[in-house]
Amino acid sequence: MHMADALISPTVGGAMWVVTAGLTAYSAGKLKENIDDSRVPLMGVLGAFIFAAQMINFSIPGTGSSGHLGGGMILAILLGPHAAFLTMASILTVQALFFADGGLLALGCNIFNLGFFPCFLAYPFIYRKIVGERPTPRRILVGSLVAAILGLQMGAFGVVLETLFSGISELPFGAFLLLMQPIHLAIGVVEGLVTAAVVTFVWKARPEIMETAIAPRAIKAFSMRKVLGGLLVITVLTGGVLSWFASTNPDGLEWSMFRTSGKEELEAPQKGVHALLAALQEKIAFLPDYSFRKSAKEEPEKAGEAQTRGKSTKEESWPAVSVGTSLSGLIGGLMTLIIAGFIGFGLRKYQGRKR
Amino acid sequence: MSHHIIEVKDLQYTYPDGTPALRGVSFLLTHGETVALVGANGAGKSTLLLHLNGCLIPQAGMVRIGDFPLTRKTLPHVRRTVGMVFQDPDDQLFMPVVYDDVAFGPLNLGLPQEDVEERVMNALSIVGATHLKDRPPYRLSGGEKRSVAIASVLSMAPSILVMDEPTASLDPKARRQLIHLLKTFTHTIIIATHDLDMVLDLCARTIVLKEGQVLADGPTWEILQNEELLDSGHLEKPLRLQGCPRCGGERECP
Amino acid sequence: MANIESSFLDVSYLDTLSYQTTIIHRLDPRIKLITTLFFIATVLSFGKYEIAGLIPFVIYPVVLIALGNLPIAYLLKKVLVAAPFAFFVGIFNPLMDRAVLVQLGPLELSGGWVSFASIMIRFILTVTAALILIASTGFNSVCMALEKMGAPKSLAVQLLLLYRYLFVLGDEASRLTRARSLRTFESRGLGFKVFTNMIGQLLLRTLDRAKRVHLAMRCRGFDGEIRVSRPLKIGGRDLGFMLGWSGLFVLMRLYPIPQWMGGMVAELLK
Numbered sequence: 001m002h003m004a005d006a007l008i009s010p011t012v013g014g015a016m017w018v019v020t021a022g023l024t025a026y027s028a029g030k031l032k033e034n035i036d037d038s039r040v041p042l043m044g045v046l047g048a049f050i051f052a053a054q055m056i057n058f059s060i061p062g063t064g065s066s067g068h069l070g071g072g073m074i075l076a077i078l079l080g081p082h083a084a085f086l087t088m089a090s091i092l093t094v095q096a097l098f099f100a101d102g103g104l105l106a107l108g109c110n111i112f113n114l115g116f117f118p119c120f121l122a123y124p125f126i127y128r129k130i131v132g133e134r135p136t137p138r139r140i141l142v143g144s145l146v147a148a149i150l151g152l153q154m155g156a157f158g159v160v161l162e163t164l165f166s167g168i169s170e171l172p173f174g175a176f177l178l179l180m181q182p183i184h185l186a187i188g189v190v191e192g193l194v195t196a197a198v199v200t201f202v203w204k205a206r207p208e209i210m211e212t213a214i215a216p217r218a219i220k221a222f223s224m225r226k227v228l229g230g231l232l233v234i235t236v237l238t239g240g241v242l243s244w245f246a247s248t249n250p251d252g253l254e255w256s257m258f259r260t261s262g263k264e265e266l267e268a269p270q271k272g273v274h275a276l277l278a279a280l281q282e283k284i285a286f287l288p289d290y291s292f293r294k295s296a297k298e299e300p301e302k303a304g305e306a307q308t309r310g311k312s313t314k315e316e317s318w319p320a321v322s323v324g325t326s327l328s329g330l331i332g333g334l335m336t337l338i339i340a341g342f343i344g345f346g347l348r349k350y351q352g353r354k355r
Numbered sequence: 356m357s358h359h360i361i362e363v364k365d366l367q368y369t370y371p372d373g374t375p376a377l378r379g380v381s382f383l384l385t386h387g388e389t390v391a392l393v394g395a396n397g398a399g400k401s402t403l404l405l406h407l408n409g410c411l412i413p414q415a416g417m418v419r420i421g422d423f424p425l426t427r428k429t430l431p432h433v434r435r436t437v438g439m440v441f442q443d444p445d446d447q448l449f450m451p452v453v454y455d456d457v458a459f460g461p462l463n464l465g466l467p468q469e470d471v472e473e474r475v476m477n478a479l480s481i482v483g484a485t486h487l488k489d490r491p492p493y494r495l496s497g498g499e500k501r502s503v504a505i506a507s508v509l510s511m512a513p514s515i516l517v518m519d520e521p522t523a524s525l526d527p528k529a530r531r532q533l534i535h536l537l538k539t540f541t542h543t544i545i546i547a548t549h550d551l552d553m554v555l556d557l558c559a560r561t562i563v564l565k566e567g568q569v570l571a572d573g574p575t576w577e578i579l580q581n582e583e584l585l586d587s588g589h590l591e592k593p594l595r596l597q598g599c600p601r602c603g604g605e606r607e608c609p
Numbered sequence: 610m611a612n613i614e615s616s617f618l619d620v621s622y623l624d625t626l627s628y629q630t631t632i633i634h635r636l637d638p639r640i641k642l643i644t645t646l647f648f649i650a651t652v653l654s655f656g657k658y659e660i661a662g663l664i665p666f667v668i669y670p671v672v673l674i675a676l677g678n679l680p681i682a683y684l685l686k687k688v689l690v691a692a693p694f695a696f697f698v699g700i701f702n703p704l705m706d707r708a709v710l711v712q713l714g715p716l717e718l719s720g721g722w723v724s725f726a727s728i729m730i731r732f733i734l735t736v737t738a739a740l741i742l743i744a745s746t747g748f749n750s751v752c753m754a755l756e757k758m759g760a761p762k763s764l765a766v767q768l769l770l771l772y773r774y775l776f777v778l779g780d781e782a783s784r785l786t787r788a789r790s791l792r793t794f795e796s797r798g799l800g801f802k803v804f805t806n807m808i809g810q811l812l813l814r815t816l817d818r819a820k821r822v823h824l825a826m827r828c829r830g831f832d833g834e835i836r837v838s839r840p841l842k843i844g845g846r847d848l849g850f851m852l853g854w855s856g857l858f859v860l861m862r863l864y865p866i867p868q869w870m871g872g873m874v875a876e877l878l879k
């Protein structure tokens with residue numbers, strides 16, 4: 001599932017952009033090291049293949065819905081992690097630009113969620129470990145299934161974390177997690193089965209293709225610790241810089257973290273299995289009882305918040321205007337819209353006359 | 356101008372899975388000849404073509420382009436001398452717009468910007484496609500794609516042109532235009548095709564391949580009249596040489 | 610992506626739009642890319658209860674759509690098609706956040722509804738901006754811009770090739786599905802087995818095609834690097850576009866224009 005621009009804050013989006021840019025540069029560098037120029041067209045054409053393959057779907061028995069290929073896992077199997085990551089990045093870029101899947105600022109998040117996890121974690125540490133050097137259909141099936149499921153679970157978790165840190169959505173961490181993970185379990189099973197079936201098909205029809213793909217190439221030179229270490233440093237640095245920048249603005253990363261942690265303390269003071277079960281029960285029945293209680297509790301907090309927000313606006317260099325609290329905001333907004341409409345209409349008329 | 360010569364001597368090639376594709380093919384092409392390479396599907400035409408510009412290196416036997424035998428060392432020279440037009444223009448036109456595609460070869464030759472520009476425009480004007488230069492390949496018709504594919508090879512100024520099924524999937528008019536275009540070329544040309552009517556128009560000489568060997572090599576007119584030979588090569592007399600469809604007679608119906 | 614076949618048509622329609630020569634289309638792609646990103650970042654930097662402050666930002670898409678001669682109804686339709694994820698995550702806000710934030714006479718609006726509206730406005734603004742970028746610039750130029758701005762070359766080349774073969778393989782896939790649907794009855798034949806065979810076939814063909822493309826590249830002196838010659842030049846007009854808009858975005862971010870206007874009207878009514 002694609003992260004959307006509307007749900008992330010510039011801080012999170014920017015940090016993930018930097019991380020993804022780093023990963024892209026790293027992958028491009030690795031690709032340059034082991035020169036094999038047949039890779040260049042192969043990556044491009046396989047990227048287009050993933051799109052084309054998504055046009056073909058199959059009916060999932062008993063559900064009335066249909067499934068199709070997602071792509072990350074099969075690319076990693078055919079191309080190896082670095083080339084697959086770049087290919088995935090370009091697929092997601094095209095989707096962001098043409099299909100409005102995700103968005104430009106969320107692109108960093110999406111490439112990370114759907115590219116990094118399957119290519120750099122699920123493929124080398126799960127698929128390769130299970131399938132080994134001598135593949136059998138069964139190993140391919142188990143490997144693809146487990147790798148696809150876990151890869152997508154990690155991706156879904158990424159979406160949840162990014163949403164949480166952005167603080168735009170009100171969905172509490174636990175509820176969102178309970179919503180996302182099972183959906184992606186189902187998607188992962190479909191993805192794994194399709195990947196396994198297609199890989200087995202190719203492996204049976206043209207074993208030589210799979211052999212070149214399976215040959216241990218870049219994997220050995222690939223130091224996970226270095227990459228993860230680098231990632232951590234980049235994330236902390238950019239996160240730090242951006243949130244320092246955003247701290248003039250009460251809606252930045254820190255504010256949202258403060259909010260969630262504050263909520264957590266209010267809601268779950270007890271610990272242990274009992275609390276977990278209670279929380280689970282609460283979440284399963286999270287409407288309407290849950291929100292009623294919460295809103296009651298939050299009311300004073302919110303009021304205080306609005307006050308601080310109102311106060312802080314005067315001092316801050318980037319005043320976050322507490323709008324909507326008065327009628328004038330609404331009227332003004334409406335007027336702005338009308339004026340914008342007139343400007344557009346006028347420009348188009350002008351354009352038309354020039355032609 | 357000896358670099359317009361192609362010599363193939365006892366060329367053999369077996370695919371990695373053990374299928375023999377070429378089993379001792381020999382011929383000599385001299386400057387300015389236009390030669391047709393015909394034969395059934397799987398007779399070895401495409402494999403032979405792939406040897407002519409070094410996409411495949413001979414396993415046994417020899418290919419000589421101009422003064423150089425084809426080896427890994429002479430590959431850059433051979434690729435500059437021999438221009439290959441692939442069967443599916445979609446394989447050949449891989450760049451975002453026509454101009455970039457035609458410039459791809461010259462840029463790889465390391466030519467300066469002005470020369471590249473000149474070559475590109477020159478090649479495009481030869482095939483009559485200058486107006487297409489800013490179009491992306493997926494917005495071209497079949498005939499336009501074919502013209503541009505030829506231009507993308509011409510821009511490298513090859514002495515020899517190798518074409519795989521140039522008239523495949525063209526509409527009759529585009530096909531006719533292509534034949535007219537090819538007639539104006541002074542290159543040494545070798546065309547692999549099933550379009551025997553085009554062969555009749557373009558090629559003075561025809562080589563028939565069968566099961567990886569040369570079945571016949573001679574003047575097109577003689578070969579295309581020899582029904583026994585054509586039949587054994589899984590071919591058929593060009594329609595124009597067959598009798599009138601209404602009365603079966605040799606001449607046109609009155 | 611429910612109906613991918615129509616998505617392909619969309620790609621080719623957006624592609625067609627980008628071949629116009631309006632004043633917007635002629636701007637340097639880098640300038641448009643940077644301005645778009647700055648627009649999105651500014652819009653998203655607002656607090657989550659912000660509505661009125663976001664509205665003036667409508668001016669950017671409105672002006673570009675008008676000057677770029679882009680079909681507004683089509684773009685809006687595309688925005689709607691993409692809405693579900695933002696909508697479904699956003700719709701929880703009204704359920705979770707019920708504290709009253711806005712009082713309009715007898716009408717009480719909870720914080721959740723306000724932030725939900727804010728999410729949807731953000732969504733419309735950012736998605737429209739991205740669509741305008743592609744419809745007024747074209748994908749290839751965006752790739753060139755990325756490369757000129759320091760993206761790894763292999764990524765740029767990969768994007769260009771992917772876009773090139775999107776159409777070729779899309780055709781192939783739709784031929785396959787058409788062939789299947791002509792011979793399936795009552796969803797027999799739409800199952801998993803047939804599906805994987807089709808995908809497998811398509812993949813084999815794709816791999817063969819990649820091999821042929823590689824051959825075609827090698828035949829023309831390909832050595833692992835793709836050289837694209839496309840001089841890009843940033844002129845005064847481009848700089849004016851970028852600086853003008855960015856300045857306006859900052860102003861709109863800093864000053865509550867609708868608030869002022871509303872205030873003035875309220876004064877007048879009194």
